[in-house]
Amino acid sequence: MTSTTTGSAKGAAASTAPLIDIGIGAGDRKQIADGLSRFLADAYTLYLKTHNFHWNVTGPMFNALHGMFETQYTEQWTALDEVAERIRALGFNAPGSYAEFTRLSSIAEEPGLGDTADWREMVRQLTVGNEAVCRTARAVLKVADAAGDDPSVDLLTQRLQVHEKYAWMLRSLLQ
Template sequence: MAAGAPSVNIGIEEADRKAIAEALSRYLADSYTLYLKTHNFHWNITGPMFNTLHVMFETQYTEQWGALDDLAERIRALGFNAPGSYAEFMRLSSLPEEPGLTETADWREMVRQLTVGNEAVCRSARQVLAIASPAGDDPTVGLLGERLQVHEKNAWMLRSLLQ
């Protein structure tokens, strides 16, 4: 900390802020991994569903990209550094990376993986909420509530394509 810089005193105890920031870092890693996978599938989709899924994936990854900044900035507002490297994201994420998939997978497998990915991000959000809510961290609770709404809707829309 720089000389003379005040400590973080936002009405949430340091231990709670740390626990929330750590959970948010895992959520950010899951969100970033899902963003990359969605963008990858947007670039590499082929077949009869090309146009529909190319546009859908673009809409989803564009929205996801915008949210990443809000998540990282929330971690910073809590007084901690946000992860920002591939190595950190891979270590923190619960979503597996599956390189080379696009060479062998058809659109159904891409949609299935994005459905599973959006559902995993929802579970990660709920883990953050379980820590942030009792600590009285209303900004994190609000942010994660918005993210849940987006990812639950994405999972539903993607799942509907496979039914």
Template sequence: MASKSKKSAASAAAPRIDIGISEKDRRKVADGLSAFLSDSYTLYLKTHNFHWNVTGPMFNSLHAMFMTQYTEQWTALDEIAERIRALGFPAPGSYAEFVKLSSIKEEQSPGGLDWQGMVRQLVSGNEAVCRTARKVIKTSEAAGDDPTVDLATQRLQIHEKNAWMLRSLLE
């Protein structure tokens, strides 16, 4: 009877991940994706916050633009986190983890910012996400992880475009 219960426990264990990428490389990619997720989540929060708090002559257009951007960012967060899980690692999911891992630092609160200050912060935040995406792409290419390269490349294109559109408002 004892051997039967050992077999049941062993058969209940999840199989080892064997997707053609070593555990060491999967860990490196997942760590990079965790930083990328943290930057992306921090930018999402900032964009949503500015959507709520923008005022001034650019209110209507910025309110709508920020909503378009944070809505798109929200969907992307799930894709990034699920890629981390597909590689076999837990995705960060707390504010404490995001603050620790993000390269985007808290700046002045929206109460003290005009619309131009908000736009400057969002340009900076989008550019930070771009820099992190480029690191993830390099790590993923070295690991032969094409799905992560594809995901990070798509995100990079979106954040470069967002940074350009926001920057154009300040010219």
């Protein structure tokens, strides 16, 4: 009978997940995850805006912008998953609803530009949006770096390179 009881106890203990011990304290992990959640909200809002403009761009720059926007939103979509998975690896739930993204994002939603939207206004908004994503990434990067969270620092550094490049390319169209 003792072996059955011990076996059951071991089985119960084995099914319980151990506490997270990745070398970053719980408080730091929470602060980084909160920052990454804000970054995810900004990135998702920018993704939606980019996809919207891909669908609705018109005018003499249609072909160039339609293709550019598609390239950007496709790349952004893949990156969203990496950010959400990093939040999960730190032990927290990633935001995943429009309500959460709206609450967390620094990028204002500007629904439906309608038929009056000029391609220049779309490009301007995406330039500003990419720069907002960069500012959020930099703020979180500082927190992650101070906590020794190299994977988050690496992820944010890669995203900064992409969004700075997008901002430069978009701004160049307006000069």
